[in-house]
Amino acid sequence: MSDLLRYIDYDHKATFLKMLNQQRMEGEHCDVVVVVENIEFRAHRCVLAACSNYFKKLFKKQSDEDNSIVELDFIRSDIFEEVLNYMYTARLAVRKKDINMMMSSGQILGINFLDNLCTQKRELTNMKTRENQAPGDHGMRAQDAILKELAMEEVRKNSFYDQGMDGMGPGGSHVSQPHNYSTNMGKDPHSHGWGSSSSSDMKLEYLLYGHRDHGSCQAPGTKPMDHNAKKERLLTANRPYGCEHCPKAFTTAAHLKEHLKIHSGFKPHRCVVCGKAFIRGPDLKRHERVHSNERPFGCQMCEKAFKHKSHLKDHERQHRGERPFNCGSCDKAFIKASDLKRHWNTMHSGNPRRQMSLSPAASQQEIIACS
DNA sequence: CTGGGGAGGGGGCCC
DNA sequence: GGGGCCCCCTCCCCA
Numbered sequence: 001m002s003d004l005l006r007y008i009d010y011d012h013k014a015t016f017l018k019m020l021n022q023q024r025m026e027g028e029h030c031d032v033v034v035v036v037e038n039i040e041f042r043a044h045r046c047v048l049a050a051c052s053n054y055f056k057k058l059f060k061k062q063s064d065e066d067n068s069i070v071e072l073d074f075i076r077s078d079i080f081e082e083v084l085n086y087m088y089t090a091r092l093a094v095r096k097k098d099i100n101m102m103m104s105s106g107q108i109l110g111i112n113f114l115d116n117l118c119t120q121k122r123e124l125t126n127m128k129t130r131e132n133q134a135p136g137d138h139g140m141r142a143q144d145a146i147l148k149e150l151a152m153e154e155v156r157k158n159s160f161y162d163q164g165m166d167g168m169g170p171g172g173s174h175v176s177q178p179h180n181y182s183t184n185m186g187k188d189p190h191s192h193g194w195g196s197s198s199s200s201d202m203k204l205e206y207l208l209y210g211h212r213d214h215g216s217c218q219a220p221g222t223k224p225m226d227h228n229a230k231k232e233r234l235l236t237a238n239r240p241y242g243c244e245h246c247p248k249a250f251t252t253a254a255h256l257k258e259h260l261k262i263h264s265g266f267k268p269h270r271c272v273v274c275g276k277a278f279i280r281g282p283d284l285k286r287h288e289r290v291h292s293n294e295r296p297f298g299c300q301m302c303e304k305a306f307k308h309k310s311h312l313k314d315h316e317r318q319h320r321g322e323r324p325f326n327c328g329s330c331d332k333a334f335i336k337a338s339d340l341k342r343h344w345n346t347m348h349s350g351n352p353r354r355q356m357s358l359s360p361a362a363s364q365q366e367i368i369a370c371s
Numbered sequence: 372c373t374g375g376g377g378a379g380g381g382g383g384c385c386c
Numbered sequence: 387g388g389g390g391c392c393c394c395c396t397c398c399c400c401a
Binding site for chain 2: 251262278286287318342
């Protein structure tokens with residue numbers, strides 16, 4: 001289930017879990033029956049709605065007292081069984097000959113990542129065939145597939161909701177009761193906790209793509225620490241909002257949301273000169289000084305000017321003769337923290353007495369994380 | 372020639 | 387969006 005949750009809009013995840021827990025407390029009963037080719041499949045309404053735009057829209061139109069039987073005639077029972085299995089386990093098993101059918105069914109149901117996974121799987125299957133390898137495990141972990149995609153190409157903008165809705169063509173689907181599929185989908189953020197699709201597209205996107213770089217949150221140069229130990233340490237420091245992808249934790253939900261963008265790999269701010277992309281607008285703005293050569297941070301004591309304010313700060317220490325970064329393993333001192341780090345890595349990294357200290361002038365700052 | 376350090380530059384990302 | 391801190395990379399100088 002945890003893998004599945006990666007694909008659900010961040011804002012909806014809590015609601016989804018709450019509903020699931022509530023249903024568990026009520027005895028694990030499934031509250032909807034889906035009939036396909038006269039075969040009944042029992043499922044949780046919230047699971048279906050969380051994974052499929054089709055069901056999300058469908059259940060939005062129904063009150064809880066409405067019929068809890070849904071009949072589908074646009075999908076094969078064995079395909080639906082696998083789709084259902086995917087919804088509950090985030091594992092997808094599909095025969096090669098059924099990939100197209102699975103993809104079209106996924107489109108109609110508004111399960112876009114299912115479509116992506118089938119594409120991946122088809123390519124993988126073709127590759128295996130070409131390489132004349134014995135067929136392996138057809139079950140493909142959803143996150144692995146997406147991580148594979150991220151490793152192979154840059155992240156493209158891929159509208160999740162829109163494609164899902166477009167896939168539901170007229171006459172392509174119907175259920176036992178009449179429903180108007182073109183109204184109100186996602187427009188009421190309060191009824192079930194499903195937020196507005198327009199405002200959550202970006203969040204959906206990065207959650208859809210999952211974690212891009214598992215090692216990115218580890219401070220460079222630090223000894224790898226156990227993930228749980230790190231998380232525990234961070235969470236105890238009055239940071240209740242922990243990231244589920246890395247050990248970091250934050251003081252507010254807004255900071256966590258901002259941080260989650262890092263894991264998406266989604267960089268909407270692109271430099272028109274060199275094409276380099278950034279997560280944040282201000283970072284792009286700063287980058288543009290590379291091309292414009294604008295140097296807004298001038299030194300008061302000499303003619304020099306800098307593109308980064310922090311560079312000016314480093315530079316000003318030269319004028320003041322400050323060397324606040326002291327090596328704990330020898331008597332060297334440095335103007336810049338990175339110089340100290342480089343020195344320590346080259347001169348003392350084999351030294352078990354791994355210590356660096358700061359002069360009183362810099363003791364307020366936590367300069368370098370060093371295990 | 373090589374290694375260590377000074378200094379500038381650019382990016383990541385937390386607050 | 388801005389401020390700020392930290393990191394790494396690179397060029398250069400010098401012992």
